[in-house]
């Protein structure tokens with residue numbers, strides 16, 4: 001079965017615990033469970049990994065290529081706006097990466113408007129809350145099918 005990696009960056013393990021007005025009330029675990037079942041209905045398996053450490057996120061991106069994942073859904077969280085290393089990691093793999101943000105980063109503080117990742121991703125989804133993860137999954141699966149990467 002084709003594999004999708006759901007990769008989440010720093011502090012997203014705190015989802016549902018603080019700032020529900022920005023990030024909603026769902027926990028990361030519930031998002032992971034929901035996305036796993038949505039992926040399975042479309043014939044994909046989904047693995048989820050979250051880390052608060054830049055190097056671990058880089059390693060996970062590299063592993064996605066080594067382990068022949070069909071695609072990655074990636075919320076780099078605050079590293080979005082600062083990490084050239086994560087941008088280079090996305091550029092260093094041929095696995096398609098979809099960037100996703102719960103909040104509309106373009107409508108928030110100016111330091112959030114720029115994404116280091118976006119130019120190396122196949123696309124970006126931002127501002128649709130938890131539903132954005134499902135949008136990202138569907139967009140990625142459609143991309144994989146269209147581009148015969150799977």
Ligand code: CA2
Pocket residue numbers: 010011012014015016017018019023075076077078079080100101102103104105112
């Ligand atoms: O909107 C998003 O998904 C973000 O990637 C979330 C990041 C933020 O730095 C980006 O600019 C946009 C922050 C994740 C922090 O998650 C929290 C979860 C619960 C409580 C507080 C923060």
